[in-house]
Amino acid sequence: MSASANQGLRALADRWLPKLVLSPTLAASLIFVYGFIAWTGWLSFTESRLMPRFEWAGFVQYQALFENERWWTAAANLGIFGSLFIVCCLVVGLLMAILLDQKIRAEGALRTIYLYPMALSFIVTGTAWKWMLNPDMGLQKVMNDLGFANFTFDWLVNPDMSIYTVVIAGVWQSSGFVMALFLAGLRGIDDSIIKAAQVDGASLPTIYRRILIPSLRPVFFSVLLILSHIAIKSFDLVMALTGGGPGNSSDVPAIFMYQFAFTRGQLGQGAASAMMMLFTIVAVLVPLMYMETRSAKRV
């Protein structure tokens, strides 16, 4: 083969190989992400129960969903859990990052301790906290043994409080991660700005309040994005900790979807609730991403 033909072949390969390499993943994405969303969306407009049926039935599934009290319990729980989880993680994470930023000895060891829960499965976290919050032998007993005879802690079995136990365990698992992101953000800020402010006589709290925390804006948006994503999808933690109970008191949309679709044989309801979860994610993430790109452009 001549040198030029060889070169032509190479040029041809260079033109097509990249597309060829990328195509399996693209095809998979088209089928397994976009196609499957369309499939679920279609299913949510049918009267499917045990078996999928494909005749158009309008909004019956959504109507049934919105008339289902359990769905509203799940949605309200997501609101309570989501907002508390996000606020607590942000506050605890930011506070810890600021404290760790004070030229602390053994910073590495402390960071390791704060972050190890992220390596655990939510099922493990749920199992551990379920045992510790156990009203008979857990925290309550520890406090009673310490002399607080009237101390009661029955949130795990109290329908009014069970969702808050999920917040406790969730914050324990995720706040270290938020700390790591904020700490990385703080370390990324140009030292000269801080030095200049110090020369101007600004106190440390002022420097944090007026300069450092405002410049964490982009990090703040990423954290918000990740936390709301975790909150909306939360499933395993609730399953392991309360199983959605007592009764349905700590139900969340992900558990609702799982049970209707896979244990009760109500495919249409499962599909409709899954679509509602997708809409929620889009409704939360799209404005956040928009704000994030805008704030990133400005900085």
Add this chain to the structure above:
Amino acid sequence: MFKNLTVGRALVYAALLLVAIYYLLPLYVMLTTSFKSLDDIRNGNMLALPQAWEGGAWVKAWAEACTGVECGGMKGFFWNSVKMTVPAVLISTLLGAVNGYVVSMWRFKGSDALFTMLLVGCFIPFQVVLLPMAQLLGMMGIANTTTGLVLVHVVYGTAFTTLFFRNFYITVPDELVKAARIDGAGFWTIFGRILLPISGPIFVVCVIWQFTQIWNDFLFGVVFAAGESQPITVALNNLVNTSTGVKEYNVDMAAAIIAALPTLFVYMVAGRYFVRGLTAGAVKG
């Protein structure tokens, strides 16, 4: 300055130490509980050390505990998780490497749009694909098998791994690749000779991230693998939430630690990369 205020410094350290105790407490309680006898658990205090250290709960959790109808302990499910995680991590990482190479170094018309299209896969709640996936796995005859789970994890993990490698390769100067092309190096030669040798760190980050995600997954496991092929997270949940007979908290805790050990081990050995993976995953937003 703050750093000269000794009282202030002491307060900072006290606060940090207190938080550290809060984070370590569950691990401590899990460990001590797993070594206690049931009597010790019932009569003693959750925070106390075991009166006598006993390993019985560990043996039971590993080989005898009942997860539903079966009573073979965590052993079999641990290996299920290994058999699921190892191939899924390897395949999704390799795919992500070549995909990331294409979308960063071989951009063509529309490649950015295609990459964005791929990224959407990182954001969707997986509930929205569960029903059709269950149907498809059933049709392919791999419902309730480890093979099915590997497929699912590869399919939905590749969006993340592509992002990891793309964000890494985008920092490599273009000139390197251009010069190599002028010298006559082709697609695979450039990848193998120039990019792979510098990709060590990102491979570690990506493998650790995928390993943690897939090992810890519960949703796909509980939906797509029932009975014998279920991964350890599902088995653990079954063990803890089966309410037959006496609740053996020591066995529960030992089983939970067994389920957590592989990812904890990876975190201890390669924590630096673990953190980098988390932050890289976060950049994606």
